[in-house]
Amino acid sequence: MTPAAFLESVGAQATSASGRLIQSALNLLERLGETSRLLVRMIRRLPLAAKNPRLLASQTWRMGVSSLPLVVVISVFIGAVTAIQAHYQFRGFIPDTYLGTAVCKFVIIESGPVLTALVLAGRIGSAIAAEVGTMKEKEELDAMAVLDLDPLRYLALPRLLGALLSFPLLVILADCLALLGGWAIAAGTLKVTTATYVHGIRFLFDTYDLWVGLLKAFCFGGVVALMGFYQGVKAGAGAKGVGQAAMRSVVSSCVWILMLDFVIVYIVY
Amino acid sequence: MKPPDSIIELRGLEKSFGRQKVLKGVDLTARRGETMVIIGTSGGGKSVILKHCIGLLQPDAGEVVVDGQVISRRHFSDAQTIRRRMGMLFQGSALFDSMNVGENIKFAVREHNRDLTEDALDAMVEEKLRLINLSPDIRFKMPSELSGGMKKRLGLARAIAMNPEILLYDEPTTGLDPITSDVINDLILDMQQKLGVTSLVVTHDMVSAYKVANRIAMLHEGRIIFMGTPDEIRAASNPYVQQFIRGQRKLGATD
Numbered sequence: 285m286t287p288a289a290f291l292e293s294v295g296a297q298a299t300s301a302s303g304r305l306i307q308s309a310l311n312l313l314e315r316l317g318e319t320s321r322l323l324v325r326m327i328r329r330l331p332l333a334a335k336n337p338r339l340l341a342s343q344t345w346r347m348g349v350s351s352l353p354l355v356v357v358i359s360v361f362i363g364a365v366t367a368i369q370a371h372y373q374f375r376g377f378i379p380d381t382y383l384g385t386a387v388c389k390f391v392i393i394e395s396g397p398v399l400t401a402l403v404l405a406g407r408i409g410s411a412i413a414a415e416v417g418t419m420k421e422k423e424e425l426d427a428m429a430v431l432d433l434d435p436l437r438y439l440a441l442p443r444l445l446g447a448l449l450s451f452p453l454l455v456i457l458a459d460c461l462a463l464l465g466g467w468a469i470a471a472g473t474l475k476v477t478t479a480t481y482v483h484g485i486r487f488l489f490d491t492y493d494l495w496v497g498l499l500k501a502f503c504f505g506g507v508v509a510l511m512g513f514y515q516g517v518k519a520g521a522g523a524k525g526v527g528q529a530a531m532r533s534v535v536s537s538c539v540w541i542l543m544l545d546f547v548i549v550y551i552v553y
Numbered sequence: 554m555k556p557p558d559s560i561i562e563l564r565g566l567e568k569s570f571g572r573q574k575v576l577k578g579v580d581l582t583a584r585r586g587e588t589m590v591i592i593g594t595s596g597g598g599k600s601v602i603l604k605h606c607i608g609l610l611q612p613d614a615g616e617v618v619v620d621g622q623v624i625s626r627r628h629f630s631d632a633q634t635i636r637r638r639m640g641m642l643f644q645g646s647a648l649f650d651s652m653n654v655g656e657n658i659k660f661a662v663r664e665h666n667r668d669l670t671e672d673a674l675d676a677m678v679e680e681k682l683r684l685i686n687l688s689p690d691i692r693f694k695m696p697s698e699l700s701g702g703m704k705k706r707l708g709l710a711r712a713i714a715m716n717p718e719i720l721l722y723d724e725p726t727t728g729l730d731p732i733t734s735d736v737i738n739d740l741i742l743d744m745q746q747k748l749g750v751t752s753l754v755v756t757h758d759m760v761s762a763y764k765v766a767n768r769i770a771m772l773h774e775g776r777i778i779f780m781g782t783p784d785e786i787r788a789a790s791n792p793y794v795q796q797f798i799r800g801q802r803k804l805g806a807t808d
């Protein structure tokens with residue numbers, strides 16, 4: 285290959301690479317715009333939610349109660365791991381009095397809402413995307429439109445509100461169970477007394493942190509429901525399309541959860 | 554100026570999906586009270602025509618006029634009123650899987666008539682099920698427990714729940730055995746006779762087309778190339794029409 289041809293091919297590759305990059309950025313912006321528009325359209329329908337309390341109740345039940353076993357298991361382990369890690373890092377420097385403090389702060393501000401939301405994005409977000417994607421594939425969304433039933437009101441809104449209601453409640457439970465998991469390890473294997481652990485929790489406990497955690501949970505619930513519904517509606521044809529929609533809903537929810545977590549922490553602290 | 558008895562008019566309808574132009578100027582008029590059948594090869598755009606008629610798709614060019622109102626305008630404001638006058642039976646029935654038979658039929662009716670009592674809704678469900686020759690006892694079954702033919706009939710019961718004036722059928726007999734197909738054909742005729750509805754049926758099943766149609770339109774390469782009664786289509790000289798209605802692989806082949 286001559287030097288001129290080589291440079292030409294490098295130039296063409298660079299142009300095509302930058303073209304792809306620009307195209308990806310434009311696609312991202314388009315999806316962002318579509319998601320924002322979807323959210324606005326859902327919010328506009330909020331007053332209609334009270335007319336279908338059964339739909340809201342069933343979605344809240346499906347998301348909240350059905351997720352309990354998963355939340356119980358992950359929370360206890362998160363608390364236990366946090367206690368072990370904190371105890372190991374403190375050794376020789378920080379007294380055990382602060383073990384409960386570290387577990388409490390980390391669980392309530394970060395791990396409770398964030399890790400619970402990430403796990404629920406996998407469970408609830410993928411389920412919404414797969415369900416809505418399958419409904420689209422089987423023309424149920426078209427059937428709703430033909431019957432003059434608004435899919436946003438009857439499908440999206442109950443799921444959004446169900447997630448907004450159930451996520452904070454699940455996070456409160458997750459926080460309590462994580463503290464319990466931390467206590468079990470502290471008292472059982474780390475030789476930290478219950479009184480010391482509880483004293484540590486109460487030492488720097490601030491209800492403001494709890495509210496921040498709940499605010500995060502509320503926002504993360506909205507993100508998971510929104511992404512699940514959006515990816516379901518955008519699902520491609522067939523089993524592959526539905527599978528990809530479920531996967532995309534989990535990935536996009538997780539990215540949004542972590543970005544929102546940063547934004548909230550940056551603003552409130 | 555629309556002909557006095559026309560209820561659905563398609564004027565120069567064009568639609569593309571990506572680079573593929575599916576409809577290239579479809580002109581079609583369905584008269585009030587008739588059953589019009591649209592035939593054509595699979596993937597030729599027949600269902601696309603139906604979806605335009607009920608406003609699920611918007612054309613790239615051309616107009617869809619339903620009872621004198623152009624519904625294909627981007628900001629058509631009376632879509633709700635028009636849709637409530639129409640019903641559609643989908644190819645795969647499109648039943649709501651999470652609801653039982655009774656709920657499938659009464660869900661939309663309840664939402665649009667908040668004053669109706671549950672007893673009135675149950676009576677309506679019973680009436681519609683009887684109209685399509687299904688026992689009211691199945692109203693507590695889930696769609697997954699029904700056979701293909703029963704699902705189609707239930708889809709029809711749901712489509713007529715709001716007493717529409719226009720019924721659209723998307724491949725109503727596809728995937729059904731010949732006997733069950735004939736049951737569906739009889740129901741299409743019943744709907745015309747008992748309810749006086751205008752029907753637009755999309756199919757490639759010629760047995761069904763001959764049985765239910767007042768007129769048959771053939772869609773070929775994005776345009777309507779023939780329109781006439783079942784007898785007229787049998788006698789048509791167009792080679793594509795003859796190829797299709799005889800089910801021949803090659804154009805101009807003899808029996």
